[in-house]
Amino acid sequence: MGSAPELAESPMGSATQLAESPMGSAPELAESPVGTGVARPPSLLLGQHDPMQTVPTALPLRPPAHRVDPRARTWWLLRGLGVAAGIALPQLVVALVLGGPGWLWGTLGATVVVGLVYAAVVPGVLFRIHRWEVTDEAVYTLSGWLVREWRIAPISRVQTVDTEHGPLQQLLGLASVTVTTASARGPVVIRALAAGDAAELARQLTETTQAMPGDAT
């Protein structure tokens, strides 16, 4: 966990820079996430468009155009703190009430430090990595932290589109959009969008997919 700050700078930096590069300068699109008429690079492929962009270790795809809602940082922060508190509290209780062994204070201290470092660093990193986009052909997301994950689902194969608001997300006015295909191997989830944008995106995706023939298997 302690190595998180380095991670954010070194290998991960490649994608992060990409995100900030002219091609990825899409964040302003975030205000109209579903805008279809907005000019955007036609292809997800890097390389033939910009030969200077040689990325040896990351995927030669441009990152998805849109960031998630900035409030997502608060969401990830609260979730991280929640988990840390969940681990720290029992230790505190045992240490105080039962006068537990001395090393318990050590692990408690470690839990608190790791939790704080996580809270300080990770939400920002996650916010920089998490991106999404709906092109004419596909739903495209990038997520993950230690394990980065790109998901591409062809629009023609989308079966259902759901929105979801967890309790924390509701508090922050956020929502997730879940796009399922016929596969049992996990749907494509776009987390932490502004609730209104999520509803609009779900509506548009549903409309598009309903127009598609076939049962998408």
Add this chain to the structure above:
Amino acid sequence: MTDWRRLDPRMLVVAPARALVRLVPVLLVLLVTGRGDDPVRLWISAGITVLVVLAGIVRWRTTKYRITPERVELHSGWIRRQRRSVPRDRIRTVDLTATPLHRLFRLDVVVVHAAGTGVEHRHGGLELDAVAATEGEGLRAELLDRGAARPAEPSDEVELARLDWTWVRFAPLTFSALAGIGAVAAAAFNLAGELGLSPRRMAVDAVAARLSNAPLWLAIGIVGLALLALAVVGSVVIFVERWWGYRLLRENGRLHVRRGLLTTRSLTVAEDRLRGVGVHEPLLLRAGRGAQTRALSTGLGRNAQSGALQPPAPRAEAHRVAAAALARLHPGEAPDPTRATLHRHPRAALRRRLSRALVPVAVLVVATVVVGRVWPAWDWLWPTALVLLPLAALLAWDRYRALGHTLTPTYLVSRLGGFSRRTVAVQRTGIVGWRVRQSVFQRRAGLVTLEAVTAAGDGGYPILDVDPVTAVDLVEQTTPGLLSAAGSRTARA
């Protein structure tokens, strides 16, 4: 045909009989053991029997199904009522099974698997337990027949494969068979225990006493040989029970697998729902030059044997069946994708396999060295652990050599695995999405894992540790236009 139908009335006998068979140990314990003739025990046994029979009647009375032009519906249960309904155009496979008891009464259990989205999928199939055997075949034809969608072909039945008894030699090389022996042994032990006999007291202790007088190596050798003999015999028995009368047929655009000695099983896969095949080679089977082909179809169950198109067989036979099963999907093309030459993965993939295999073993070795230092009595442990290092390296090399992928005109073919190697050919049009994962270590090594997501089989088939550029090329070539949005949507529909 939209009337509600009931299960076969013979189930009034079969269901309670099956329940009673399961309760035999309990009833025996109640009736046989204990001292004196206590009438209470008799009454309890009689009560159980009456309850079981009543439950059978209630089950039969409350279960009904119907097949409408659009859906198959099943209502069941009395206190906890269940209503299940499957759209007919989602039906992918229909299984017929019959346990010996069912066969005695000429009944078949019909299980309908449907391609599901999310929730539906996890529930497995819709089960009709049971209908008359004659009706079962009719139901299957009725359920899989998608009406006017298919022109009336002549009812040609082509045999693609049948059992060759020399394949029994592969039986001891499958792990599922070994697991089966464990189950049989455990069941026998339990039954004996419930009957008040102690196999331990009777046989095991006596043998153990003799063996403990013999030298250690002899004792270990004898026990090992005995276990091996049991494993071989047991696996052959299981093989015979499972694959007796095996035939693979093609009929009216469907693949039928028929097999089974005591319990007969018959799996039917609609050919247009086939999304590819996988040739599985678990380590032992591979050592014996054997393999097994399984169908990749939407709506198959998830247990180890699901979709098996053949018993463990010689490798060439497995590939032949794989090709034969796919032959009709793309007429005109010679489909032999599982034997296609695969592209090797980069050397970095070998380094990653090696580090993944060696690092845990190295940690183990260090731990045993520490243990040896602290407790000198355990000093012999670390040289033993050291032996694991070359073994792990060998396994890693083997796993690396397995890695490969290629793209044929209609299939994406990939292979991976050491202990359980599999070569999977997925129809390109059956791929419903992509997933690319890159861990911190893979990022350092410049590799990614590309997973083709499909509705069939496991749901996703990974191509382990490829170059990122190769991965993106594969995606773009397999599903043209997906990444370069220039492609027209209608062209791919």
